[in-house]
Amino acid sequence: MTSNISNSATTSSASSNNGGKSTNRLRSTRRRTTLAVGLALALGLGATAQASAGSPRSVSGSPSDNITRIADFYGAYIDAVTDEGGGKLKDELRKHYLTPAFQKELNAWEAKNHADGVLQAQNVPLAWKVTDNGTANYTEAGVTLTWSSDTSTKLVVGMTRDHKIFHLGTKGAAGS
Known part of the structure; x- marks a missing residue:
């Protein structure tokens, strides 16, 4: 059995002989991967959005002006x-x-x-x-x-x- 996602058809057919345990494991792995990618994107975008929310303002002047x-x-x-x-x-x-x-x-x-x-x-x-x-x-x-x-x-x-x-x-x- 292979764990390569591009070979999922082979994995699915092979796992049908195991009562579907490999298919469930593959789905579980995909869900975790999707969740991890989604979480990473969300956290990454959140940090970017927060950092670019606004730059500090400044006011300047001169007592002679x-x-x-x-x-x-x-x-x-x-x-x-x-x-x-x-x-x-x-x-x-x-x-x-x-x-x-x-x-x-x-x-x-x-x-x-x-x-x-x-x-x-x-x-x-x-x-x-x-x-x-x-x-x-x-x-x-x-x-x-x-x-x-x-x-x-x-x-x-x-x-x-x-x-x-x-x-x-x-x-x-x-x-x-």
């Missing part, structure tokens, strides 16, 4: 507004990042509109994105605040060369 500073400000500000007890941090961030004149301007806007001047809203966005608009004498950035999957607000933020925000609105500091 105004776009980074504007993004840092919005990230920290939104955290302060969202986090319980973040009111003092929110105020400190405004003092650190905004010019004194612009702080007064925002305070007046907030009193008139009953909303947060930095966010230009009463709510807190789910996400934000900062994009360089490019200007010569100061940095102008577009800030997109996302409120839901289909609602966002676009703001224009101006920052001086000494890293202070002096303008925020729907148009740039030059009115465009």
Whole structure:
């Protein structure tokens, strides 16, 4: 008797004389082989799928880059507004990042509109994105605040060369 699977017809005919014991053994071997191959494939694919599920994200920036500073400000500000007890941090961030004149301007806007001047809203966005608009004498950035999957607000933020925000609105500091 041979154990080669390609010779299964010979094995089957030979095993019929043994009361079918060899046929059962061959079927059992095939089942184990199929199960082992299936298990190996499943485990192999599972490991591959898990390893490629997502690569680590990275965020980079530079303290001398105004776009980074504007993004840092919005990230920290939104955290302060969202986090319980973040009111003092929110105020400190405004003092650190905004010019004194612009702080007064925002305070007046907030009193008139009953909303947060930095966010230009009463709510807190789910996400934000900062994009360089490019200007010569100061940095102008577009800030997109996302409120839901289909609602966002676009703001224009101006920052001086000494890293202070002096303008925020729907148009740039030059009115465009």
